[in-house]
Amino acid sequence: MLLQQFVFNSFGVNGFVLGGDSGEAILIDPSAGREAERKALSDYIETKGLKVQRLLNTHLHLDHILGNAFVARTYGVQPEAHEEDAFLLDLQEEQSGMFGLPLDEPSPALGNYLAEGDVVEVPGIRLQVIHVAGHSPGGIAFYCKNPGEVNGQKDVPPLLFPGDILFAGSRGRSDLFGGDEDALVKGIKEKLLVLPEDTLVFPGHGPMTTIGNERRWY
Numbered sequence: 704m705l706l707q708q709f710v711f712n713s714f715g716v717n718g719f720v721l722g723g724d725s726g727e728a729i730l731i732d733p734s735a736g737r738e739a740e741r742k743a744l745s746d747y748i749e750t751k752g753l754k755v756q757r758l759l760n761t762h763l764h765l766d767h768i769l770g771n772a773f774v775a776r777t778y779g780v781q782p783e784a785h786e787e788d789a790f791l792l793d794l795q796e797e798q799s800g801m802f803g804l805p806l807d808e809p810s811p812a813l814g815n816y817l818a819e820g821d822v823v824e825v826p827g828i829r830l831q832v833i834h835v836a837g838h839s840p841g842g843i844a845f846y847c848k849n850p851g852e853v854n855g856q857k858d859v860p861p862l863l864f865p866g867d868i869l870f871a872g873s874r875g876r877s878d879l880f881g882g883d884e885d886a887l888v889k890g891i892k893e894k895l896l897v898l899p900e901d902t903l904v905f906p907g908h909g910p911m912t913t914i915g916n917e918r919r920w921y
């Protein structure tokens with residue numbers, strides 16, 4: 704598997720490109736809000752000969768979806784996220800004002816809903832969907848239990864892409880659009896911290912961490 708991280712827009716969202724065995728690619732929060740970021744993303748995809756198959760959003764706060772329109776238009780894919788976050792697509796203008804993020808092209812509607820237990824798969828990549836409400840009602844994490852070889856490195860431990868549910872040393876805020884602190888803490892404890900301690904965590908903002916590192920805060 705290929706794994707490439709980008710840092711997008713003024714909110715510093717971590718977006719990811721995952722490339723499978725025959726070049727099929729999954730994008731997670733490719734929130735390229737600026738022209739230069741869109742070019743960096745598309746240049747990488749072209750250079751590696753990747754075929755974008757899926758456009759996944761961990762949740763639908765505006766900072767995570769600024770690239771959706773570009774990716775949908777360029778690669779012919781539609782965004783996928785949890786149904787309980789779909790209302791946030793109707794609030795893109797409000798989010799733009801609240802976050803102070805310009806919205807030049809709104810995200811298109813979701814093409815598919817992702818729910819707890821779903822699997823997103825292309826050859827060589829298998830992601831399980833884990834739903835943790837609380838930062839947003841439909842927040843989801845993507846868990847890759849057996850990544851195998853990643854960027855040429857063998858036997859890589861499991862990978863987790865939790866969006867803004869979990870950060871290194873902290874977690875997402877719960878005071879926005881349907882947030883719920885109790886649900887967030889409960890979900891983190893019951894669904895994420897139970898994963899293997901060597902799981903590599905790639906949050907939606909900031910540096911990576913591991914499940915073992917984060918357990919000590921709870």
Ligand SMILES: [Zn+2]
Nearest residue numbers: 762764867875
């Ligand atoms: Zn968020």
Ligand SMILES: [Zn+2]
Nearest residue numbers: 764766867907
């Ligand atoms: Zn965010």
